[in-house]
Amino acid sequence: MTSVNSSSSRVVTASPVVVALDYNNRDSALAFVDRIDPRDCRLKVGKEMFTLFGPQIVRDLQQRGFDVFLDLKFHDIPNTTAHAVAAAAELGVWMVNVHASGGARMMTAAREALLPFGKEAPLLIAVTVLTSMEASDLADLGITLSPADHAERLARLTQNCGLDGVVCSAQEAVRFKRELGHGFRLVTPGIRPQGSEAGDQRRIMTPQEALSAGVDYMVIGRPVTQSADPAQTLKAINASLGKGA
Numbered sequence: 001m002t003s004v005n006s007s008s009s010r011v012v013t014a015s016p017v018v019v020a021l022d023y024n025n026r027d028s029a030l031a032f033v034d035r036i037d038p039r040d041c042r043l044k045v046g047k048e049m050f051t052l053f054g055p056q057i058v059r060d061l062q063q064r065g066f067d068v069f070l071d072l073k074f075h076d077i078p079n080t081t082a083h084a085v086a087a088a089a090e091l092g093v094w095m096v097n098v099h100a101s102g103g104a105r106m107m108t109a110a111r112e113a114l115l116p117f118g119k120e121a122p123l124l125i126a127v128t129v130l131t132s133m134e135a136s137d138l139a140d141l142g143i144t145l146s147p148a149d150h151a152e153r154l155a156r157l158t159q160n161c162g163l164d165g166v167v168c169s170a171q172e173a174v175r176f177k178r179e180l181g182h183g184f185r186l187v188t189p190g191i192r193p194q195g196s197e198a199g200d201q202r203r204i205m206t207p208q209e210a211l212s213a214g215v216d217y218m219v220i221g222r223p224v225t226q227s228a229d230p231a232q233t234l235k236a237i238n239a240s241l242g243k244g245a
């Protein structure tokens with residue numbers, strides 16, 4: 001089911017898919033975007049595209065009707081992070097994120113920076129443990145908890161600071177929905193359709209498994225953008241989930 005947000009040209013989609021638009025070429029990115037329907041997904045702009053093309057690429061996507069998740073994973077002192085999050089809100093993004101490991105004062109400052117935006121504020125979420133990390137990566141950092149246990153610790157901190165949700169692995173979704181409640185959004189990268197390469201991701205799930213586990217939004221990058229026909233691949237993923245236009 002889809003509906004058009006009457007206060008703007010933005011389209012609200014029922015699809016949980018957020019395509020990670022990790023392109024190093026603006027024309028290639030927009031060629032893909034121009035072949036898809038904003039009723040079929042939201043789009044994520046990350047560090048690569050934002051560094052190459054700046055805020056204009058976000059506006060270009062919004063003008064085409066897409067909700068944009070600005071995935072810059074801010075991690076800095078509270079004052080700097082708060083101003084960066086407010087700048088993202090000025091840009092009108094749908095969702096923005098920080099690193100939970102920046103701590104409670106940083107996350108609280110980020111949340112408070114969005115208060116003046118009222119209902120127009122983007123969703124504010126925090127990254128727990130990157131989906132590319134496994135236990136040995138945490139051990140290298142002196143963290144002896146399992147990725148799921150450490151992620152839950154960071155997710156609880158995030159929730160206590162009043163943020164809207166977390167980035168985590170879909171493998172943690174059942175547990176986090178049970179422990180943190182259904183209203184706390186779970187945004188899960190590391191999604192790999194059956195048969196696609198894991199690449200640098202470690203804590204992965206298929207789109208169907210992630211949906212069954214209760215994730216709110218699933219981020220999918222290379223399995224879509226590096227496929228021979230990205231628009232068709234997106235359509236097939238939505239069909240497998242029973243979602244989309």
Ligand SMILES: O=c1ccn([C@@H]2O[C@H](COP(=O)(O)O)[C@@H](O)[C@H]2O)c(=O)[nH]1
Pocket residue numbers: 020022046127129130131132167168189190191199201219220221222223
């Ligand atoms: O824990 C995290 C947080 C962010 N990401 C980002 O999601 C996409 C995933 O892309 P794939 O090509 O599907 O692996 C990418 O932009 C990451 O920066 C993440 O993977 N894990």
